[in-house]
Structure formats: C-alpha cells, structure tokens
Amino acid sequence: MKPAIFDYFRATSLEHACELLSTHGDDAKILAGGQSLIAAMNYRLARPQVLIDISNIDNPNQITDETTGVRVKATTTQAFAEHDPVLRRRLPVLADAIRHIAHFQIRNKGTVGGSIVNADPASELPAMSLLLDAEYEIQSASNKQIMPAEDFFITYMTTALQSDEVLVSILFQEPPKNSGWGLHEVARRAGDFALVGSAAVIALDVDDKCSYARVVLFGVASTPVRAKEVEDAIVGQVCSNKFFEQAARKVSEVVDAESDVHVTDEYRGNVAEVLTIRALADALGRAKAAS
C-alpha cells in the first residue's frame, strides 16, 4: 500500500522543527530515518497529516565522548553509531546491540533517536537505554529538559514525549570500571525483531563479589524492563554460573509476556530466564577479564 496524503516540511534547525511542531501539534510527526514510521504509513497504520523532516539538520551523525559516557545525537544513524570507534570502546554492549537491529540496509537509515521514540518493547535501543542509565535531552519551542530513560517508556509504542517535543540527544552512561557485559536475544530469523532478549552488566569488587549489577529484559512486557529482583539477588554475592541459575529464577517476577502469533507467554518466560543466565555468564566472564 501507499501512504495517505500528508504535507512535508524540511526543518532547517532544531528550533525550526520545534516551531513547526508547536504549530501543527497532534497532526504532525517527526520524520528522521523513517524505518518504522514509513512502514507504518505504507500500511496506513499511521496517517500523520504533517511530517517534519529532521534528518538533514546540520551534521545529523554526531557522537561525543563525555566524562560519564557517550552522547549520541538523536538523528545519528544506527549504522554510524555501530561503527563509531569511541562508542565501541566505551560502550561495547551498545555496539553489539545495534548489530541486532534489523539488517544493515535498515541501519543505514534508521536512527538511534527514532528507535527510542518508536518504543517498540522488543527493540534493542530502549532496552540499552535502561541498561546504561541513559538520559534523554528533550526540547520543545518553550522548554528544555533532561529525562531519565526509566521515566520515558509508558507502554507499547508510547512514551512520555509530548506532541510538541523532540528528542535531541541521548547520553548513554558508561558502566563502572572493571565491569563486563552480556547480551542475548532470540529471533525467528537473523534481522527479525527479538522474541525475547536479555542484557546484563556486572562489576566485581576485590573479593570477586558483585558490586554492581544491571539486568534488562526486552520483548517480555509492554516496555523494556529492569529485572531489579535479579539485580538485588546478585549484588554482594560471590558470582558463579551456578549461582546465576538460581538468581535468574526471579526473572518470572518481571515477565509480563503475552502470547502472540509467534510464541506463547510461557515460552517467552522460559527463554527470558535462560537468556538472562547466559547474559550474566558472559558479563561475569568479561568482568573477570577486565579486573
């Protein structure tokens, strides 16, 4: 199918985009890479009357090395981020996660900010935002604010972003020194949306006890979710793969999966637990290698 009729504006600056948004309000949608939006428009699942194209605002691909982490301009393509040397060095889990997004042809156009704002609960970048304590820089014609990622995702494809606001940049925080990471997902075919995914970061103190843990699941609820129950069970404990099998049982407390055309809710819950054990095991291995 083809998109319904709309009017198109090419924003020349962020301020211009905000001004257009405040004029057109609920009728307008921001267009960046369009890899989810245009597909939805081709199906006429989305019928915005106005598109405001921000993909050509000066130097759309920008990644900045900051003290606490790496800042990514929202319009940066996923492919650019995936291959950025600073991002790969400081946030290897993020680079690995991006590799799982669709196919390279999609990543050449799809943006980091677009995937976050689209808020598909099975997608990687919202989950990485929770894993890496991301902060979102948000702007409207009248206001600027910083919002933590944990306040951003409301439910399926729905975020706290207001209709006059635009996501400007994302600060992904670097995990503690001497930490390791793990990321596993299951999809029907390479490049498909994950049926279930799990990501973990672990840091060890001098006694090999866990001093820091982050566990995030995606594809198992209406938003990506932090498995705080699993984290709490791990922090302060001496880690081993055997111990993770026990700790990951708490995954069932955060999984709120529904059955769909692909798999049952029971399958999602079981796989979430197994993938969490694997993600934690990889994180432990890398944390030991780093310390």
Added chain:
Amino acid sequence: MVDKKKISLNVNGVTYDKEIEPRTLLSDFLRHHLDLTGTHVGCEHGICGSCTILMEGLPVRSCLTFALQAEGKAIETIESLDTDGELSSLQNAFWENQGLQCGFCTPGILMSMKAFLKDNPKPSRDEIREALSGNLCRCTGYHDIVDSVVAAAEAALSSGSAEQA
C-alpha cells in the same frame, strides 16, 4: 489537498527536476516518474530488500524513503551498474554462476552486494550469507547467489579493483 513540491534529484549522475506529492516513495519516484523500472517493489515495508538502492554509497530501502528525503543525496540504482550494455564484474559473476532464477530480487541483491563487497572485499561464505539476510529470494535457496558473490569478490581481487563492481 496538499500542494505538489518541486524536487531535484540526482540519480545515477543525472539531475532530474520534477513536481511530486510529498507522499511519493523513492521507489515509486524512480519507477513512475523516471521510468527506472529496474528497482523492484516487493513488500513495501522494508523486509524483502527488492527495492534496495544506494544513497550516498550506502544501501537503503527505497520503499522506506520518501523521494523528498533523497534531495541533495547521490542515488545509484541497478541501471548504473553496466557500461553501455556491458555487464559489471558483479553482474557478470551472477550471470556466470546462475545467481538467480526469476530475477525479481536480483536488483536489490546486486545493490546490497556492491556496497558489501566494497566494505568487505574478501568475505567468508558465512559473512556473505549474513549480508544477504536482508534480501529475500523465494526461488534459488541462495546457494548459487552465495557462489556468485564469492566469484565477484575473487574477480574484483584478481583485477585489483574492488571498486569496479
């Protein structure tokens, strides 16, 4: 009713000036407005890869791109590969190895592989399979397509120019 917009687009080194509805997809612009029908339209939601073209040298889905978004960017389509009817080494490798059956998916595969081989001139068969995963072929089972890409890589390396694809 929305007014038509003027568009100036550089495709295969030629600049075209047209007036289009903003909702015109790049795939439809190429096919219906420029008569460049080598770019095929399959699923229209980014899955099948038939409509893959190069934008600024990078393969993208022309069905998930509005023509207006391509303004100011160099577009290359399947029609740019041959030289006055003489096949490029990439096309020739597909010809020699029967890397197609019905041929519907072939333009998208060739554009994807042109960019892939430029980035990775000596790929393994596994890397080729992964790179092909964004282009669906419903006839061949991919074996001969992988053979074709291997042959294209070898031909480019032996001629000393991976750019020649």
